[in-house]
Amino acid sequence: MKVYYDQDANLSLLEDKKIAVLGYGSQGHAHALNLKDSGMNVCVGLRKSSASWQEAETAGVAVKEVAEAVKWADVIMVLLPDQTQKSVYRTAIEPNLKAGDTLAFAHGFNIHYKEIVPAKEIDVIMIAPKSPGHLVRRTFQQGNGTPCLIAVEQDYSGKAKEMALAWAKGIGGTRAGVIETTFKNETETDLFGEQAVLCGGSAELIKAGFEVLTEAGYPPELAYFECMHEMKLIVDLYYEGGLSRMNYSVSDTAEYGGMTRGPRVITEASKDAMRQVLKEVQDGSFAKEWIAENEQGQPNLQKLREANRNHTIETVGAELRKMMSWLPKKES
Ligand code: NAD
Ligand code: MG
Secondary structure (H helix, E strand, O other), rough: OOOHHHHHHHHHHHHOOOEEEEEEOOHHHHHHHHHOOOOOOEEEOOOOOOOOHHHHHHHEEEEEEEHHHHOOOOOEEEEOOHHHHHHHHHHHHHHHHOOEEEEEOOOOHHHOOOOOOOOOOOOEEEEEEOOOOOHHHHHHOOOOOOOOEEEEEOOOOOHHHHHHHHHHHHOOHHHEEEOOOOOHHHHHHHHHHHHHOOHHHHHHHHHHHHHHHHOOOOOOHHHHHHHHHHHHHHHHHHHHHHHHHHHHHHHHHHHHHHHHHHHHOOOOOOOHHHHHHHHHHOOHHHHHHHHHHHHHHHHHHHHHHHHHHHOHHHHHHHHHOOOOOOOOOOOO
């Protein structure tokens, strides 16, 4: 598979464009500030009432209301929450797009599930950093980058892919490596990954381990260190050198115990559950459920958040982390 680096991307394609980044959250602030530092003509699009308005201005980026920003710009990156993109698209984006504009996304949800269907005369591209937005900014400032996926859904201009590569370069992605995919593959693998492995699978694994230990009478502080705190140290080893780096670094006892007991915890039944999760992503039933949840004001999400907040691993963890002076107070 071809991996694109700095020399494969041409920033000049973006240099004579007016760029609007809609939203100034996790991804929005990173794209806007990285592009500004790369010398691009960027403005941020927000609601007048937004608390981020002042923050963006203080960081030195021009801010306009969403409709004004879209009207002004030639390239528009939509970094609003996925669940609000459709309504903002209808009211403030679509009426202000002109033929030849580029509409960009950092996740394919709304295009892939046809919540947003842009006119034929619009280029539709994706630049999806494979990292939380705050790291997209931090790594860029350190002179590094985060890997990105790019994709082209509509190529009216004939230059959509080059534009996606230019954007990836402007935010630092081509320093780390960029691969091309489709909106379908990015959306389906992203949703599956976060549900089965990253956010869903890992959180449930941690909680289950913590519960088994505390229910067996071990102190929750001990269970916290074992099942949650140490997880980061192990994951760092995967990140640096894969499974073998982790196995090299832990004791032979841990390696043997892990390789013989791990498959008893994550079994064929767990894989079958993952296959079912994937199927619901592929057939659109997860998307349907999430859209309905939002239409009802996220009642289920609120309930689940509350339950997580009250879990002993959270209350015990909060106390223990107070003593870890090196931890960031909040992700920044
Ligand atoms: P976020 O919730 O952090 O930020 C959203 C921004 O949109 C905020 O500035 C908010 O004020 C603004 N906003 C919300 N509603 C608005 C409205 N009606 N009108 C105008 N502005 C509004 O969102 P995020 O996590 O940065 O996600 C943005 C996109 O990036 C999504 O498509 C997401 O899937 C994608 N993405 C996110 C990450 C991540 O690290 N969070 C990673 C990869 C891709
Ligand atoms: Mg993701």
